[in-house]
Amino acid sequence: MRSEVITVRTGSRPTVQDITAEAESFVSGQGDGLLHVFVPHATAGVAIIETGAGSDDDLLTALDSVLPTDNRWRHRHGSPGHGRDHVLPAFVAPYATLPVLGGRLALGTWQSICLVDTNGDNTTRQVRFSFLPG
Template identity: 75%
Template sequence: MDSITIDVRTGGSAVVRDLTRECADFCRDRGDGLLHVFVPHATAGVAIIETGAGSDDDLLTALDDLLPRDDRWVHQHGTPGHGRDHVVPAFVAPSMTVPVLGGRLTLGTWQSVCLVDTNVDNPNRQVRLSFLPG
């Protein structure tokens, strides 16, 4: 298995950040296998969704509707409502696996690998990409 960690700056607002290019570059020329994407953070996840047509904003809106940023959370440190950020990975998993054939991700036409980060208290993230040859 080969593995790297990439640094991602997400800024001071909730974001869906497309990582497809970084994932594709990592898998290029590797043949067949599996790409594993993992976010080693308690307040972020990864998702395969369409980007650029509003789905990324829709995802953030849905998370806000489902998990409001208010004072209901037992976990209270950080900015107001930060406790919900610690619940997000239960809904947007911190890892995923994508099949790779001939060094290319086998994503559908409109699918992108994305980091989902609602934590405005931590603008710096790491994402681990691991390739398991088949």
């Protein structure tokens, strides 16, 4: 299995960051297999969604609705409402596995691989790509 870690700058505000190009570069020329994308953080996730047409902002709005940044959370260190960031991975898993055919990601027309980070306390994230040949 081939594996590599990349660093993604997410900034100090909630974000949905497209990492498809980095994933495509990682699997380029690798033949058939599976790409596993994993975010080794307790407050981030990986989503396969359409970007650029407002869906990324819609996802953040939906997460704010379901997981508001208010005072309800028992987990209280960090910025106000940070406890919700620790619940995020239950809604947006910290991993995704995708098919790779002929060294190319087998994504749908409008699908992108996105890092979802609502935690403004950490401005950079690690993402591990692992390729399992088939």
